[in-house]
Amino acid sequence: MTPKAFASxxxxxxxxxxxxxxxxxxxxxxxxxASDPYxxxxxxxxxxxxxxxRTIFFEIVRQVSIDTVSNILGVLDGxxxxxxxxxxxxxxxxxxxxxxGDLQSFFLIxxxxxxx
Numbered sequence: 643m644t645p646k647a648f649a650s651x652x653x654x655x656x657x658x659x660x661x662x663x664x665x666x667x668x669x670x671x672x673x674x675x676a677s678d679p680y681x682x683x684x685x686x687x688x689x690x691x692x693x694x695x696r697t698i699f700f701e702i703v704r705q706v707s708i709d710t711v712s713n714i715l716g717v718l719d720g721x722x723x724x725x726x727x728x729x730x731x732x733x734x735x736x737x738x739x740x741x742x743g744d745l746q747s748f749f750l751i752x753x754x755x756x757x758x
Contacts, residue, residue: 643735643736643737643741644735644741645741645742645743645744645745645748646748648735648741648745648748649715649745649748649749649751649752650748650752652711652715652749653711653749653752653753653756656707656711657704657707657708657711660707661700661703661704661707664700664703665700668684668685668688668696668699671685672685672689673685673686673689701758708749708753711749712746712749712750712753715742715745715746715749716746717729717731718731718733718742718745719742719743719744719745719746719747720742720743721746722746733745
């Protein structure tokens with residue numbers, strides 16, 4: 643797997659898929675059916691939003707997902723340090739080739755190419 647393919651796969655498999663899952667959960671679950679107090683509150687909030695606000699809500703969910711994945715890729719690439727310690731990582735594909743180093747850049751390019 644190439645670094646670009648890995649970054650693209652993360653966009654589809656993590657960001658896009660999870661936003662779709664959240665969209666379905668929020669749209670198809672009523673607060674009365676939820677047992678978890680967090681979900682009850684989240685669903686009540688969602689239920690109080692207008693259609694336009696719901697669109698914005700999912701844009702925020704998507705952006706938070708993108709920012710999170712991007713930051714993790716930056717850590718793996720060695721450009722976003724964590725804590726005060728130096729940690730270096732090497733991500734190896736199935737064929738034994740190193741794929742980290744530019745993952746964050748490839749991921750952000752993938753995001754920019756995604757129509758909104």
